[in-house]
Amino acid sequence: MLKKERQAYIVHQVNLHNKVLSASLSTEIDVSEDTIRRDLQELSEEGKLIKVHGGALSHAFNDITYSPKKVYAQDNKKIIADKAVKLIKNGMFVLTGGGTTIIELARSLPVSLSATFISGSIPAIVEYMHHPNIEVIVIGDKLSKNSKITLGADALTRIKSLKPDLCFLGINSIDLQHGITDNDWDVVHLKQAMITASQKTVCLTISEKINTIQPIHVCDLEKIDILITELPHDHPMLQPYKDAGITVL
Amino acid sequence: MLKKERQAYIVHQVNLHNKVLSASLSTEIDVSEDTIRRDLQELSEEGKLIKVHGGALSHAFNDITYSPKKVYAQDNKKIIADKAVKLIKNGMFVLTGGGTTIIELARSLPVSLSATFISGSIPAIVEYMHHPNIEVIVIGDKLSKNSKITLGADALTRIKSLKPDLCFLGINSIDLQHGITDNDWDVVHLKQAMITASQKTVCLTISEKINTIQPIHVCDLEKIDILITELPHDHPMLQPYKDAGITVL
DNA sequence: AGATTTTTTGCGGTTTTTTGCAATATTTTT
DNA sequence: AAAAATATTGCAAAAAACCGCAAAAAATCT
Numbered sequence: 001m002l003k004k005e006r007q008a009y010i011v012h013q014v015n016l017h018n019k020v021l022s023a024s025l026s027t028e029i030d031v032s033e034d035t036i037r038r039d040l041q042e043l044s045e046e047g048k049l050i051k052v053h054g055g056a057l058s059h060a061f062n063d064i065t066y067s068p069k070k071v072y073a074q075d076n077k078k079i080i081a082d083k084a085v086k087l088i089k090n091g092m093f094v095l096t097g098g099g100t101t102i103i104e105l106a107r108s109l110p111v112s113l114s115a116t117f118i119s120g121s122i123p124a125i126v127e128y129m130h131h132p133n134i135e136v137i138v139i140g141d142k143l144s145k146n147s148k149i150t151l152g153a154d155a156l157t158r159i160k161s162l163k164p165d166l167c168f169l170g171i172n173s174i175d176l177q178h179g180i181t182d183n184d185w186d187v188v189h190l191k192q193a194m195i196t197a198s199q200k201t202v203c204l205t206i207s208e209k210i211n212t213i214q215p216i217h218v219c220d221l222e223k224i225d226i227l228i229t230e231l232p233h234d235h236p237m238l239q240p241y242k243d244a245g246i247t248v249l
Numbered sequence: 250m251l252k253k254e255r256q257a258y259i260v261h262q263v264n265l266h267n268k269v270l271s272a273s274l275s276t277e278i279d280v281s282e283d284t285i286r287r288d289l290q291e292l293s294e295e296g297k298l299i300k301v302h303g304g305a306l307s308h309a310f311n312d313i314t315y316s317p318k319k320v321y322a323q324d325n326k327k328i329i330a331d332k333a334v335k336l337i338k339n340g341m342f343v344l345t346g347g348g349t350t351i352i353e354l355a356r357s358l359p360v361s362l363s364a365t366f367i368s369g370s371i372p373a374i375v376e377y378m379h380h381p382n383i384e385v386i387v388i389g390d391k392l393s394k395n396s397k398i399t400l401g402a403d404a405l406t407r408i409k410s411l412k413p414d415l416c417f418l419g420i421n422s423i424d425l426q427h428g429i430t431d432n433d434w435d436v437v438h439l440k441q442a443m444i445t446a447s448q449k450t451v452c453l454t455i456s457e458k459i460n461t462i463q464p465i466h467v468c469d470l471e472k473i474d475i476l477i478t479e480l481p482h483d484h485p486m487l488q489p490y491k492d493a494g495i496t497v498l
Numbered sequence: 499a500g501a502t503t504t505t506t507t508g509c510g511g512t513t514t515t516t517t518g519c520a521a522t523a524t525t526t527t528t
Numbered sequence: 529a530a531a532a533a534t535a536t537t538g539c540a541a542a543a544a545a546c547c548g549c550a551a552a553a554a555a556t557c558t
Contacts, residue, residue: 002268002270002301002302002303002304002306003301003302003303003515003516003517004299004301004302004306005268005301005306005310008306008310022534023533023534031517031518032517032518032519033534033535034517034518034519034535034536035516035517035518037534037535037536038516038517053524053525053526053533053534053535054525054526054533054534120387120389122371122374122375122378122387125371125392126371126375128392129371129392129394129397135391135392136391136392136394137389137390137391137392138369138371138387138388138389138390138391138392138399139387139389140369140386140387140388140389140390140399140403140404140407141386141387141389142384142385142386142387143374143377143378143384143385143386143387145378145385148378150387150389154389154407155389158389158403252505252506252507271544271545272543272544280507280508281507281508281509282544282545283507283508283509283545283546284506284507284508286544286545286546287506287507302515302516302543302544302545303516303543303544
């Protein structure tokens, strides 16, 4: 890999995720951390990013909001995305919902992956669209301004006609007794259809939403195959869900 | 192998793979690396690629350097968009295709306008989505990476089920004898369906595409109600189209 | 055609760039 | 305060670029 090529990649990653870790980049592009550090140094001098202890930050995202210390704590959603990516194999049909966690997943897909992604989430579709080896199926219907996904009868019937290998769902609430719950009538219907259609359902959520409840019931825990959070898989908070038969990553 | 031939090959490779290595080229074409380096030097001075340590990168790899010609075209599209916007009234159902002219139209919509826009073009949908008073209906199907619009049987049947007031079509070729022509089989079918479904069809195009022909026939001039270009409505080039019964703006 | 000039190309030697490593210092975490 | 992670520095090996220079090839001019 050429030096400039590598630096362009780094800049791309910084702009995409607002931050990068030297260690991650090192393993990702298989060069020593020294080299990464020197790259960051140069790019920093060129004003293309801001170098901090442990990695670099996006210039645009650089107000007081992010102190250098924050770089160490990887964003929870990035951690979740990285775990989720490992489930996707070449040739798979993957159905995804909306939400920021799903966007992060879309941005973390390795360039080498070639698969088919189905979604009604416009931001997610935009990310998939930029990927060189991914086919995109758009679920059409009326676009909800709030959630930026298509909702309605058309979307439901289209989803019911599919049998994807995998379904990634960003969820707002999960609880041992009440299972998955949500607060939007149409979104709930969509999620139910997605779960029913898919061979395997993977739920993504940050840990603070675990053991919370919302007004509308989506499905029971039995319907969920895999649960991904930013916590280590052996965290005590997750044990009850393992006992309920869910694979926790 | 001639020098010019060799350099043409190098440019081709750069455009194809976005990067080339001096060492690879050397063994590939069987000349010394010095020669390759001198070639890259010259091509770099001609602006055909970017020379870096170890090889060269495509111009597209770095940042897009847009030529004055592109900027000129951009201005023209803005003129076209402003004319087109005037046709849209509150409460209308508007069907739009893809292409840069349509994007420009989407960006030019006044905030006060409240209407419903139907499209399968992801970039257009993104623009509509940001508008406060516009409802968006997404036409779903397989996403074409090139044109960034959804194409396929699903999209066709969905469009056929609609009766929009207005249809805006960015066109690639228009000619007095052959009418509207295009070069992509699927896109042609989509445009035909859009024209048939709509009560009024508005074609948008920059003047340089007037009186040009492409391989596949979309429709005859009779199907077109309004033609919008960046030229003044009384420009002589447009007179024949007026005579053919088209309203020219 | 033959001679002369110009261009192109490869080669040896030198300089610069790039990269990884090891030892040491600094920062962050626990 | 100790431990772990990250930075810095100097250095050496490899790769690549650079600099004439001369042979070969092509173009130009008698």
